[in-house]
Amino acid sequence: MCSARRMLQQALRVSGRTASPVLKWMERCAEGAGAVCPPRRARTLEEMPGPSVLSFAWDLFGKRGLSRLHELQLEGRRKYGPMWKASFGPILTVHVAEPELIEQVLRQEGKHPMRSDLSSWKDYRNLRGHGYGLLTAEGDEWQSVRSLLSTHMLRPKAVEAYDGTLNSVVTDLIAKLRTSRFSHLNKVTNCHWFPRFTHLFLFKGISSVLFESRIGCLDSSVPMETERFIQSINTMFIMTLLTMAMPGWLHQLFPKPWNTFCQCWDYMFHFAKGHIDQRLQEEAEKVARGEEVEGRYLTYFLSKTGMPMKSIYSNVTELLLAGVDTISSTLSWSLYELSRHPDIQTSLRAEVHAVLEGRSVPGAADVARMPLMKAVVKEVLRLYPVIPANARVIADKDIHVGRYLIPRNTLITLCHFATSRDPGHFPDPNSFVPQRWLTRDQGNHAYASVPFGVGKRSCIGRRIAELEVYLALAQILTQFDVKPDPEGSAVRPMTRTLLVPDSNINLQFVER
Ligand code: HEM
Numbered sequence: 400m401c402s403a404r405r406m407l408q409q410a411l412r413v414s415g416r417t418a419s420p421v422l423k424w425m426e427r428c429a430e431g432a433g434a435v436c437p438p439r440r441a442r443t444l445e446e447m448p449g450p451s452v453l454s455f456a457w458d459l460f461g462k463r464g465l466s467r468l469h470e471l472q473l474e475g476r477r478k479y480g481p482m483w484k485a486s487f488g489p490i491l492t493v494h495v496a497e498p499e500l501i502e503q504v505l506r507q508e509g510k511h512p513m514r515s516d517l518s519s520w521k522d523y524r525n526l527r528g529h530g531y532g533l534l535t536a537e538g539d540e541w542q543s544v545r546s547l548l549s550t551h552m553l554r555p556k557a558v559e560a561y562d563g564t565l566n567s568v569v570t571d572l573i574a575k576l577r578t579s580r581f582s583h584l585n586k587v588t589n590c591h592w593f594p595r596f597t598h599l600f601l602f603k604g605i606s607s608v609l610f611e612s613r614i615g616c617l618d619s620s621v622p623m624e625t626e627r628f629i630q631s632i633n634t635m636f637i638m639t640l641l642t643m644a645m646p647g648w649l650h651q652l653f654p655k656p657w658n659t660f661c662q663c664w665d666y667m668f669h670f671a672k673g674h675i676d677q678r679l680q681e682e683a684e685k686v687a688r689g690e691e692v693e694g695r696y697l698t699y700f701l702s703k704t705g706m707p708m709k710s711i712y713s714n715v716t717e718l719l720l721a722g723v724d725t726i727s728s729t730l731s732w733s734l735y736e737l738s739r740h741p742d743i744q745t746s747l748r749a750e751v752h753a754v755l756e757g758r759s760v761p762g763a764a765d766v767a768r769m770p771l772m773k774a775v776v777k778e779v780l781r782l783y784p785v786i787p788a789n790a791r792v793i794a795d796k797d798i799h800v801g802r803y804l805i806p807r808n809t810l811i812t813l814c815h816f817a818t819s820r821d822p823g824h825f826p827d828p829n830s831f832v833p834q835r836w837l838t839r840d841q842g843n844h845a846y847a848s849v850p851f852g853v854g855k856r857s858c859i860g861r862r863i864a865e866l867e868v869y870l871a872l873a874q875i876l877t878q879f880d881v882k883p884d885p886e887g888s889a890v891r892p893m894t895r896t897l898l899v900p901d902s903n904i905n906l907q908f909v910e911r
Contacts, residue, residue, distance in 0.1 A: 441804035447493065449475075449484035459487075465640050466901075468894040469787040472496060472817035482801055488644040492790075493805055496814035498824065498844035500801045504791055504811055505846070505853050507798045511538045512856040515790045515810060519642045519657075523664050530709040532717030533859060544706075544714060548859055551700050558862040559763035564607045565867050566760055569874045572600045576879070576908055597727040598629050604867050605722030609715055610678050611696035628670045632720055635663035636896040671716040718860070725785045726864050728899050730871055732783045733776060735890060735904045736831045737876075738883045743833060747771050748876045759877065766869035774836035776868055780850035782831060787816035787898040789852055816898070819848040879908040 450458065458464040464471055472494070475483050481497035495501055520535050531537075533544050551557050602625065638660035642650070650657050675698055682692050682699065697718065701711050737744040750771045755761055766772060791811045798805050805811065820828045824847040825835065851858035858864070875881065884905035893901040 441799055442802050443804060444484060444491075444493070444806065444809070447482060447484045447803060448479040449494075452486045455485045455487075459644055465644060466893045466895065468640070469816040469892060469898055472788065472814040473820065476814070476817045476821075482803060489646045490643070490810055492810040492812045493800075493803075494812045494814050495800060496817040497801075498818050498846035501813050501815075501818065501849075502844075502846045503800050504793075504798070504813065507793060507796075508791055508854065508856070509793065509795055511542060512854065513537055513792045513794060514856065516792050516794070516808070519639060519660065520664075523661055524713070526661070527665070527668075529668060530707070530713040532710075532713040532715075534717045534721060535713075544710070545855075545859070547701065547704055547706070548697070548714075551697055552859050553862060555862065558866060561608055561863060562763040562866060562870065564611070565604055565863075565870050566762075566874075568600065568604045568607060568867075569871050570760075571603070572871065573874060573878060575600075576875075577910075597731050598723060599625070601727045601730070601867070602629060602719075602723050604726065605719055605863075606674075607696075608722070608863060609697045609718060610674055611699070624670060624673075627666060628719075629723065631663040631666045631670075632723060633895070635660060635667070635720075636724070638663065639896045640894070667720060668712060668716050671719055672712050675711060675715055721860055722863070724897050724899065725860070726867055728783065728785050728897065729776065729779060729864065730868050731900060731904050733779045733868065733872060734875070734881050734906055735883075735900070736779060736782070737775070737872075738881045738906055740831055741882075743771075743775065743831075744876065744881060747775060747872070751873045751877055755873075755877070759874075761870060761873045763866055766866065766873060769869065769873070770837060771833065772869050772872065773865075774833040775872070776865065777836045777848070777850075778831060778833040781819045781825065781848040782829070783892050783898055784815050784819055784848070784850045785897050786850070786852075787892075787894060789813045789815060815849060818846070819850075821847070824848075875908075878911060880911060882907040882909060 449455075458471060475485070475494055476496040481495065481500055483494050485492060485494065495504060516537075518535065521531070523529075524531055524535060531540065533541065533548060536544060638656050641656045642660050645653070645656065678696075678698055679702055682702075685692050698711065698715055701714065706714075737747065750769050751761070754765050754768050790813065792808060793805070793811070794808055797807050800811075818824060822828050824843040846853065851861040851864075884907055887905035888902075890900045890902055890904050892898045
């Protein structure tokens with residue numbers, strides 16, 4: 400069955416078509432049979448192709464490869480095929496760049512999936528005696544926090560309840576867009592500082608979900624501490640890659656990256672702790688006055704579970720961190736692509752108007768009825784997956800992936816950027832074509848574009864992120880025509896752990 404399926408897939412690739420119903424049927428049969436086809440003689444890691452340690456190090460440090468890691472996925476796929484090995488600093492990692500093989504890895508990940516056991520994030524927490532949050536925790540500790548947070552972050556009804564809070568943040572954003580209009584350009588806001596702008600706005604969004612209070616950021620002057628928190632996130636992401644790629648002995652010679660990395664985390668933990676303590680203190684004072692306390696925010700829910708404060712601090716820090724750049728990047732790329740595709744922008748606006756029937760502010764139930772809106776965001780995340788490469792470590796067993804036997808504890812890099820730009824799965828892969836998501840019958844492999852991950856360890860903020868982006872796009876498009884700045888140039892993605900725009904996305908917001 401497996402070799403027949405491979406042959407059929409190969410034939411479809413050659414003919415330029417994506418998965419057919421027949422292939423899907425065969426895949427389902429294969430899944431039923433366990434999906435993984437142990438090869439006749441499994442190859443070992445020694446037999447796997449890949450660049451030498453020196454040439455990969457040269458790619459990373461000599462050819463600006465750290466900010467081009469997503470492009471290195473495409474190069475690796477071209478040079479070595481769907482699986483190759485490379486040494487990222489001291490870490491040997493196996494790259495997997497074919498949806499079917501990514502599926503094989505994820506289907507063998509076990510009860511408590513692990514992303515990476517070598518993370519510098521964990522080293523920092525151990526050094527400072529901080530707890531782990533959901534991003535970094537493993538095993539039973541991860542499972543118990545995951546179950547608690549899922550109730551409030553993944554259940555559709557729980558997430559819908561945030562639409563009022565998120566909408567008021569969007570309303571503030573739009574008011575800010577208007578007041579920042581350049582006076583000499585009547586009715587036009589030339590937004591030359593969009594990345595910073597969306598960061599601040601989205602920070603406000605996630606802080607409302609966590610604290611039920613918007614930490615002032617779009618006021619005329621941004622509090623220094625907020626500015627510094629956002630800056631710390633950016634610098635920490637840059638230093639993450641650098642510190643992981645540097646072998647241990649280099650840390651002794653060049654201590655600056657590691658020290659900067661720690662300073663950023665120190666500030667982020669300090670910032671989150673300050674807000675948590677203040678918020679819980681307010682609740683305690685209310686209780687002391689005999690007032691009823693009924694918080695509808697995540698920090699409150701966590702504090703009611705009896706979770707140790709150390710874990711609350713680390714979880715809230717990690718959620719604040721995860722909720723800013725991810726949504727900001729997705730919203731920025733969405734507006735960028737819509738500004739360059741006015742026809743799609745017009746269709747999307749028409750869809751929003753049709754659903755809202757004269758109302759100006761959408762709710763969660765409204766955006767759920769907007770198929771083009773969902774297709775636009777899916778297409779944006781296919782072209783610009785915020786996490787261009789994810790990772791897994793299977794600790795309890797050796798696993799078969801494709802023709803190889805991967806020893807337990809090997810770091811496996813899942814090359815999502817490569818699969819989502821593969822013409823075999825997405826014809827004309829570098830073009831923005833949201834319509835491809837509206838005709839699911841022609842569908843691609845289910846693991847070809849998985850921007851939020853798949854399975855038990857997938858993104859817990861997915862529903863909140865999608866809701867926030869939908870609400871923001873719906874309101875922005877009904878009030879403005881979004882155009883590219885005539886003086887702006889094409890923007891490309893770059894890797895900074897996350898995939899982010901390599902320069903400002905300059906846009907014009909023309910009042911409708
Ligand atoms: C467009 C926005 C976002 C994208 C594309 C995204 C993507 C991802 C991906 C790919 C993962 C790894 C999944 C895996 O390993 O299988 C992840 C994990 C995670 N995300 Fe997101 N994310 C987004 C927004 C958010 C937001 C808004 C939050 C918080 C409110 C958040 C919190 C988390 C957390 C805590 C994890 C770790 C989950 C776990 O290990 O159990 N994310 N995200």
